Amino acid sequence: MDIPKFNQKDGNWLIEATIDDMQKKMVEGEVTSFELVQMYLHRIAVHDTKIHSILEINPDALHIAAALDEERRTKGARGPLHGIPILVKDNIDTGDRMHTSAGSLALASHTASNDAFVARCLRKAGAVLLGKTNMTEWANFMTIGMPSGYSSRGGQTLNPYGPGKLDVGGSSSGSGAAVACNFALAAIGTETSGSILNPSLKNALVGIKPTVGLLSRKGIIPIAHSQDTPGPMARTVKDAAYLLGVMAGKDDQDPATGAIPLSAVTDYAAELQLNDLKGARIGVPGEPFTLRLSKHKLALMEEAKSVLKELGAELVEEIHIPSAKHVWGFDIFTYEFKVGLNAYLQATPPVNQIRSLADVIRFNEAHSESMLRYGQKLLEMSEETKGTLTEPEYHSTLGQDLRLSREEGIEHALKEHRLDAIFFGGDRGSVIAARAGYPTVIVPAGFVPNGEPFGVSFTGTAFSEALLLKIAYAFEQATQHRKSPEID
Numbered sequence: 001m002d003i004p005k006f007n008q009k010d011g012n013w014l015i016e017a018t019i020d021d022m023q024k025k026m027v028e029g030e031v032t033s034f035e036l037v038q039m040y041l042h043r044i045a046v047h048d049t050k051i052h053s054i055l056e057i058n059p060d061a062l063h064i065a066a067a068l069d070e071e072r073r074t075k076g077a078r079g080p081l082h083g084i085p086i087l088v089k090d091n092i093d094t095g096d097r098m099h100t101s102a103g104s105l106a107l108a109s110h111t112a113s114n115d116a117f118v119a120r121c122l123r124k125a126g127a128v129l130l131g132k133t134n135m136t137e138w139a140n141f142m143t144i145g146m147p148s149g150y151s152s153r154g155g156q157t158l159n160p161y162g163p164g165k166l167d168v169g170g171s172s173s174g175s176g177a178a179v180a181c182n183f184a185l186a187a188i189g190t191e192t193s194g195s196i197l198n199p200s201l202k203n204a205l206v207g208i209k210p211t212v213g214l215l216s217r218k219g220i221i222p223i224a225h226s227q228d229t230p231g232p233m234a235r236t237v238k239d240a241a242y243l244l245g246v247m248a249g250k251d252d253q254d255p256a257t258g259a260i261p262l263s264a265v266t267d268y269a270a271e272l273q274l275n276d277l278k279g280a281r282i283g284v285p286g287e288p289f290t291l292r293l294s295k296h297k298l299a300l301m302e303e304a305k306s307v308l309k310e311l312g313a314e315l316v317e318e319i320h321i322p323s324a325k326h327v328w329g330f331d332i333f334t335y336e337f338k339v340g341l342n343a344y345l346q347a348t349p350p351v352n353q354i355r356s357l358a359d360v361i362r363f364n365e366a367h368s369e370s371m372l373r374y375g376q377k378l379l380e381m382s383e384e385t386k387g388t389l390t391e392p393e394y395h396s397t398l399g400q401d402l403r404l405s406r407e408e409g410i411e412h413a414l415k416e417h418r419l420d421a422i423f424f425g426g427d428r429g430s431v432i433a434a435r436a437g438y439p440t441v442i443v444p445a446g447f448v449p450n451g452e453p454f455g456v457s458f459t460g461t462a463f464s465e466a467l468l469l470k471i472a473y474a475f476e477q478a479t480q481h482r483k484s485p486e487i488d
Contacts, residue, residue, distance in 0.1 A: 014039050015182050016484055019080050019239050022185065026072065026083055033065040033072075033083025037128060040085050044131075044183050047487050050163060053178040055090050055154045057131040059097050065128050080242050080269070082126030087187040089175050090132045090154075091139060092116045092230065093219035098129075102221045103137040103151025105370060106363040110352050116219025117254065118188060118230050118247045125246040130184050133174030138379070139195060140171040141223045141337055146374040148199075149173030159202055160485035161451050169199030175233050176203035181487055186234035186243055192223040192333065193434035196231045197427040197442050197457060204444045204453035204482050206240045206472065207233045209430070211462045212437035213256035214264065215247050222340030224333045225256075226398065227434050235482055237443060237473040241268035244465065264463035271466055272473045278312030280471060282458070283319035283419040289428040296448040301425040304445045304456045304475065308423070311474050319422070321413045321432070323404035328431050330378075332401060335394040337382040357383050405435035414461055421458045421471055433459045441468040444481040 013021070014036075025031040041057065048054050058064070068083045077083070088094065091102040093112035101107035114120075119129065134154035136146060148170030149157035159168040160181050169176055172189025176199030179187050189196040191209045200207025208231045215230050222228050232243035245268045250257045284305065290298065305315055342356050354360055361379055364371040385391065409432050413422060422429060426442075433440045442457040456475070458468045476482075 014043075016235060016482075017185070018236055019084055019185060019242050022084060023077070023080060023082070027077075032069045033085075033128060034062060034069055036083065037061050037065045037085050037130065040130060040184055043181070047181060048178075048183065050158070050487065051160055051177050051181060052155050052157050053133055053174040053181065054087070054183065055103075055132045055134050055174065056098055058094075058129055061085070061128055061130050068126055068128065078124075078126040079246075081122065081246055084127050085130040085184045086122055086127045086243075087130050087133050087175060087178055087184040088119060089172050089187070089189050090135050091190055091221040092119060092188060094119050094129055094132075096129070098132050100132070100221065101153055102139065103135045103153050104360070105152045105367065106354050106360050107352070108153050110348060110354070112219065113349055114219065116230075117216035117251045119219065121247045121249070122188070127246075133172070133178050133187055135174055136171035139190065139192060139221070139223050141192075141333055141378050143375040143377045143379070149177070150374070152371050152373070160487050161204070161453055166450075166452050167202055169202030171195040172199045172233065176200055176205060179203070179205055179233055179235060180485055182484060186232055186239055188230055188243070188247075189233050190220060190228065190230045191434065192227045194427055194430035196233060197430045197440055200233050200442050201427045201455045202453060204447075204455070205233050205235060206237050206444070206476070207231065207442045208240050208244055208465065208469075209433065209440045210244065210248070210465060211264075211439045213254075213259050214439070214463060214465065215244075216249075216251035216254040216257050218251055218253040221344055222337070224336040225340055226332060226336060227437060237441070237469060237476045238269050238272055241272060241469050241473075244268050261463055264465070266466055268466055268469055272470060274477055275470075275474070276312040277308065277471060277474050280313040280421070281316060281417070281419045282308060282313050282471070283316045283413055283417050283422045285321055285324060285413070285422065285424070286318045288325055289424055293425055294448065297425060297454050300446045300448070300454045301456065304479075305423070307475060307478050311478060313471075315423070316417045316419065319413050319417050319419070321410070322408040323432070326404050328401070328435060329397070331393065331397045334378070334382050335385050335389060335391060338385050338387045339389055342387060401435045405432050410436050410438055410459060411461065421460045421464070421468055424457045424459065426455060427457055429457060429459045438462055439465050439468060441465070441472045443472045443476050445479070446481045
């Protein structure tokens with residue numbers, strides 16, 4: 001197979017291009033996947049020196065794209081992701097020549113033997129895995145006080161809407177910044193509590209935090225198995241829906257996926273239509289979810305609520321969430337992290353010398369100048385647990401979290417007020433949804449005067465992604481708040 005030569009085409013159309021835009025151009029022969037990869041690589045080379053969102057590029061990306069172009073020519077496209085460049089967070093295994101390090105120099109030389117389940121799904125759908133994105137080290141479970149977007153391996157990722165001034169969001173920071181900058185069509189992040197929703201909010205993106213178990217966690221460096229999930233981050237609801245549909249499904253290697261109802265896995269993108277929201281009941285909680293929001297963000301919330309009403313939705317104000325003022329701790333993470341990380345590391349190839357959380361801590365201590373800029377308090381706290389999940393405190397806390405987030409939280413509000421979804425300003429509902437393991441979709445809702453993006457989010461019961469996406473899509477199409485940052 002001949003590798004096509006680079007044809008210097010006008011790449012301005014690439015900015016904010018969607019999957020449908022790219023597929024149309026590839027079908028009509030105006031561009032190839034090979035050229036898409038080249039265009040993105042050019043943008044990364046020119047602009048990412050300012051943002052630091054990409055840790056490494058897949059050395060085989062151009063060859064993969066060329067092969068997919070040949071397959072399109074001879075057999076046709078596999079589907080909407082055929083030839084589309086996608087980035088993945090650095091805690092997601094790829095069985096290729098890229099590394100998987102969770103942003104830590106301790107794992108800087110680690111290459112996975114196999115793809116994570118979600119990475120395998122993307123490849124099967126024809127996506128080009130373009131590279132790995134920087135992230136807050138160990139998904140922000142290393143210490144207290146580490147800035148979002150910082151890792152010993154990748155340095156500090158910056159927010160393209162205000163480099164050095166605005167928080168980039170964590171821990172899928174590089175995924176958020178890179179997609180905002182149009183360094184790829186979309187990226188895959190991971191979330192334990194806010195790590196997809198927060199960087200999506202900060203970078204004017206659509207982020208989907210799925211129900212825990214809708215997407216397999218196999219092959220992903222963990223924090224807490226009771227809350228961990230991968231999810232898509234994109235510039236439009238439909239693009240995020242395409243990705244979710246490709247990655248969702250049962251995996252024999254992840255027991256959590258066994259609970260997926262047959263009706264939950266669907267063609268999410270195909271179900272998105274420009275219908276109104278007549279008949280939808282959306283609840284709006286008050287304090288404490290609106291505390292400390294600036295007047296500008298509160299105004300954007302009110303504008304968003306007005307749009308939802310104009311679309312026909314019925315908004316139920318000041319809904320009651322019994323556990324709204326509960327102070328959530330991180331004890332669950334402390335207990336589950338050691339168990340999950342040790343299991344992950346022990347399954348890595350023998351060449352990897354880091355085999356346990358204790359090894360990570362020792363490595364950091366031996367290289368303290370580069371590794372312990374902010375300390376490792378959370379790692380040390382987790383190492384002090386038994387690593388067997390036998391502590392009574394763990395079980396009592398887990399049970400309490402599930403009860404408060406579900407029966408006395410989201411489920412209570414949905415049933416008491418007969419709601420389809422709950423509306424939050426920004427990512428204010430991310431903690432309670434994370435504890436429940438329930439889905440949330442966040443969508444851009446404008447910008448405050450200093451240029452900081454703002455968004456609104458919709459949370460529902462388990463496996464209600466299709467409904468949440470329909471609400472988010474209707475809002476997005478009626479407002480079109482998303483705009484790219486000025487990085488030239």
